[in-house]
Amino acid sequence: MGSVIRRNLALALVLSALLGFAVTGNVAASQAVGLGTADAFAVLGGSTVTNTGPSVVNGDLGVSPGSAVTGFPPGNVNGTIHAADAAAAQAQADLTAAYNNVAGQACDSDLTGQDLGGLTLTAGVYCFSSSAGLTGTLKLNAQGVSAARFIFQIGSTLTTASSSSVRLINGARPCNVFWQVGASATLGTTTSFIGNIMALTSITMTTGATLKGRALARNGAVTLDTNVITKATCDANSNPGGGVGGPCNDPAYYGIFDNSASSVPVLFRMKWNNGARIRVDARSVPGGSIYRTWEHWAKPGSRVVVSYWDPDTGSWVKLDSAVAVKGYFAPCVYQHGYEAP
Numbered sequence: 343m344g345s346v347i348r349r350n351l352a353l354a355l356v357l358s359a360l361l362g363f364a365v366t367g368n369v370a371a372s373q374a375v376g377l378g379t380a381d382a383f384a385v386l387g388g389s390t391v392t393n394t395g396p397s398v399v400n401g402d403l404g405v406s407p408g409s410a411v412t413g414f415p416p417g418n419v420n421g422t423i424h425a426a427d428a429a430a431a432q433a434q435a436d437l438t439a440a441y442n443n444v445a446g447q448a449c450d451s452d453l454t455g456q457d458l459g460g461l462t463l464t465a466g467v468y469c470f471s472s473s474a475g476l477t478g479t480l481k482l483n484a485q486g487v488s489a490a491r492f493i494f495q496i497g498s499t500l501t502t503a504s505s506s507s508v509r510l511i512n513g514a515r516p517c518n519v520f521w522q523v524g525a526s527a528t529l530g531t532t533t534s535f536i537g538n539i540m541a542l543t544s545i546t547m548t549t550g551a552t553l554k555g556r557a558l559a560r561n562g563a564v565t566l567d568t569n570v571i572t573k574a575t576c577d578a579n580s581n582p583g584g585g586v587g588g589p590c591n592d593p594a595y596y597g598i599f600d601n602s603a604s605s606v607p608v609l610f611r612m613k614w615n616n617g618a619r620i621r622v623d624a625r626s627v628p629g630g631s632i633y634r635t636w637e638h639w640a641k642p643g644s645r646v647v648v649s650y651w652d653p654d655t656g657s658w659v660k661l662d663s664a665v666a667v668k669g670y671f672a673p674c675v676y677q678h679g680y681e682a683p
Contacts (some may be wrong), residue, residue, distance in 0.1 A: 348533040352608045362510050372467050374491070378432075378436025380440065383404050384421065385402075385573065387559050388560070389410075390412070392411075393413025393567070394413055394566070395464050397417040398570045400571065401420070401572070402421040406424075408563075411440070421491065421573075422632055444493055444495065450468065451466060455576045457476065458475065462480075462485075463481070465484060465485070465491055466492070468495070473497070474494065474496045476501075479507045479509070481540075487513060490513070494522065499524075499525050500521060500528070500541075501530070502528070503530050504532060504533065505533065505628060506535075514618040519538065521613045522540050523541040526545065527545045529548060529553065530549045531550050537555070541559045541560065541562070545562075546564075547566050550567075552570045553570070555573075570626060574660050583651070599630070601631055608639040610650040615663065
């Protein structure tokens, strides 16, 4: 299988810059949601955190009051693991406050009984009296307002079908998307999900599912299987999905990972050193698709190492270890292609 993957993969890195632009609009009257110390966590469980396969967690990982964290390695945490320590306990307390904040907000639109797939929603608070499902693609449209918030109150379970996705358009940002789940959440295989999932019980990410946001479970387990979870931030110089950018002095590169000739998903990653620490962009790319991303924080001359996971050998295989990032661009806007319209 490894040789088939190698024949079907292509990657191009193109140095480029985008001019900054400004947008204006109105933010829906939802309340701001603060995560407190839970903001540092990409994954937080109540009882356990378990992993199978080469999952990548970009952010801290914690569990409290339970203490079990298993499956790292082969999983990789680009952050700190907190198992039943003071930091994890405080994060759980702050998660409870954020959960109650979201659950208590006034509902703008009742979507009970509707599948989220195929919908395009603007900022607001959306509620489901029982379960919520996603089959296909949900688009969240910020209408040019980078601070637009999307809040989902789900009475029981959240379930996505295989290969479903959430897309952000017109300035929407992952850090402003919140999913409050009254029981448990399950992301189907190769789902591409966005937002902060706050589940009362457990969160299960099945094989190849990815999350730009957070998986935060109050009482139960977080279960991973060959996933990529990247903590969503709202810093001024990082601009997923378009919107307002700020002056910056970081070089940017554009990555294209072509898996269109394959029928199976492939986990790939790009690693580089920004002079302070190693950064990782990892993602499961479904068969028949192409993944594009803008990345930054790499210093001029940084070496970018591109690899894919070969299930035959159980190891990462380098595609290109001789890519150098050059140049500075300012002002600039960074746009992650997989979240753009």
